[in-house]
Amino acid sequence: xxxxPNMPKSWREETKPHKFCPxxxxxxxxxxxxxxxxxxxxxxxxxxxxxIGCSLLSFDFFNVDSVQTHHGRTTPVVTGVKRARPDRIxxxxxxxxxxxxxxxxxxVNAAARNEKITVxxxxxxxxxxxxGQMAPTSLPGMKTxxxxxxxxxxxxxxxxxxxxxxxxITREGAYVARGTVANVRQLKNYIKKALQNQVEGNGFxxxxxxxxxxxxxxxxxxxxxxxxxxxMPKYFKVGELKAPAKKEE
Amino acid sequence: xxxxxxxxxxxxxxxxxFTLFTGLCKGCxxxxxxxxxxxxxxxxxxxxxxxxxxxPKNADDCTGCGMCAMVxxxxxxxxxxxx
Numbered sequence: 001x002x003x004x005p006n007m008p009k010s011w012r013e014e015t016k017p018h019k020f021c022p023x024x025x026x027x028x029x030x031x032x033x034x035x036x037x038x039x040x041x042x043x044x045x046x047x048x049x050x051x052i053g054c055s056l057l058s059f060d061f062f063n064v065d066s067v068q069t070h071h072g073r074t075t076p077v078v079t080g081v082k083r084a085r086p087d088r089i090x091x092x093x094x095x096x097x098x099x100x101x102x103x104x105x106x107x108v109n110a111a112a113r114n115e116k117i118t119v120x121x122x123x124x125x126x127x128x129x130x131x132g133q134m135a136p137t138s139l140p141g142m143k144t145x146x147x148x149x150x151x152x153x154x155x156x157x158x159x160x161x162x163x164x165x166x167x168x169i170t171r172e173g174a175y176v177a178r179g180t181v182a183n184v185r186q187l188k189n190y191i192k193k194a195l196q197n198q199v200e201g202n203g204f205x206x207x208x209x210x211x212x213x214x215x216x217x218x219x220x221x222x223x224x225x226x227x228x229x230x231x232m233p234k235y236f237k238v239g240e241l242k243a244p245a246k247k248e249e
Numbered sequence: 250x251x252x253x254x255x256x257x258x259x260x261x262x263x264x265x266x267f268t269l270f271t272g273l274c275k276g277c278x279x280x281x282x283x284x285x286x287x288x289x290x291x292x293x294x295x296x297x298x299x300x301x302x303x304x305p306k307n308a309d310d311c312t313g314c315g316m317c318a319m320v321x322x323x324x325x326x327x328x329x330x331x332x
């Protein structure tokens with residue numbers, strides 16, 4: 001008879017249950033990240049940076065060195081940590097608002113410079129913490145707090161394709177993938193490869209995770225899964241976009 | 250470690266022991282939708298937010314696949330397969 005919850009070892013158990021809403025995708029992304037850190041055995045070397053927005057609620061999530069930064073500025077802060085201490089494994093964790101809207105210039109420039117850091121981005125199609133406003137990733141026709149009649153692409157454009165953009169501007173050695181919380185095992189493998197890419201010092205690694213926001217979507221469990229599994233992948237294709245070439249033995 | 254503080258809801262099913270930590274379950278219901286045999290349902294027991302927790306409604310149906318444990322964002326479910 002087991003007595004202890006089966007949490008990843010890198011999770012900080014005394015802060016659980018965590019602060020995310022019931023059914024939030026962040027828990028699953030961070031579970032995949034925790035499992036990846038456990039499997040690589042790098043917990044003592046990880047520096048975890050989280051953004052503003054719902055992702056900041058992960059500031060005490062892991063038993064690793066953590067830093068919480070200004071909106072979208074997680075990427076440069078973590079880049080600075082990596083430059084000062086190249087032996088650390090630096091992870092920037094953010095949402096789609098922080099990564100694609102307010103902090104997009106940092107993401108673009110860090111990717112263009114091919115900084116040796118790992119960026120993990122949870123995409124839930126809206127700004128969760130402020131009450132579900134339209135984000136760059138909101139789908140056409142999607143009703144949000146600021147688009148009550150559905151997002152009109154004529155006025156507000158089409159959803160940002162983050163990994164496609166990052167894979168276009170990065171050089172060889174970068175790792176870019178898009179996972180989904182509907183397939184935690186695949187997501188864990190992507191995150192593990194992204195961390196491994198940083199351990200080997202190849203270049204920038206970026207993983208976007210399609211994630212759910214039942215609170216602001218106003219969906220029950222069934223509709224949440226339907227949105228994540230059926231609606232979102234129509235615009236956001238899941239898979240690896242760029243992987244470093246295998247070194248010849 | 251606060252492990253022992255979590256209350257447990259254990260169901261002995263045919264193929265596995267289903268353990269739910271009510272101090273972690275927020276009652277989101279994601280697991281009930283992912284259960285391949287649709288046996289996971291709302292329980293009389295309450296979770297950490299005072300909302301219903303989950304348990305297998307028919308213990309014989311549970312195959313112990315561990316899907317519910319995998320999709321739980323809070324790691325509230327543990328499945329121990331019987332040998």
